[in-house]
Amino acid sequence: xxxxxxxxxxxxxxxGKDYIKYQLIVxxxxxxxxxxxxxxxSYAPELFKSLGLGEIKKPSSLxxxxxxxxxxxxxVGFGGILPDGGHFIQTQSVVLRYxxxxxxxxxxxxxxxxxx
Numbered sequence: 001x002x003x004x005x006x007x008x009x010x011x012x013x014x015x016g017k018d019y020i021k022y023q024l025i026v027x028x029x030x031x032x033x034x035x036x037x038x039x040x041x042s043y044a045p046e047l048f049k050s051l052g053l054g055e056i057k058k059p060s061s062l063x064x065x066x067x068x069x070x071x072x073x074x075x076v077g078f079g080g081i082l083p084d085g086g087h088f089i090q091t092q093s094v095v096l097r098y099x100x101x102x103x104x105x106x107x108x109x110x111x112x113x114x115x116x
Contacts, residue, residue: 019114023073026110030103031069035062037095054092072103 038059041048049055 015114019110022110022114026103026106027066027069027073030072030099030106031062031066033099034065034068034096035059037093037099038065041093041095048093048095052094054094054096056093068100069103072100073107075104075107 038056041053041056042059045055
């Protein structure tokens, strides 16, 4: 019985670390996905506009997409302003919206998978 208790305690101690690790991995993956999608938009704007997938004014820096991903993953909310005072994303990309929705769903999946 003591061995089982020690196993359960050790398993629970790692849940928090696993949760944070998975959250950080997802933040990085989605930041790269956001950046890649907007880079594709900037290379073929007419194609994406003709497909009805919106348009972008100009691609932002990778830092902006990391910030967007972090704000999305922590569910803090979109203020639209970077710490330096600039706007973080200048896009009307439909693909970006679908990626954000997918990232929001990942929060539920990670929470259910790791914390339960």
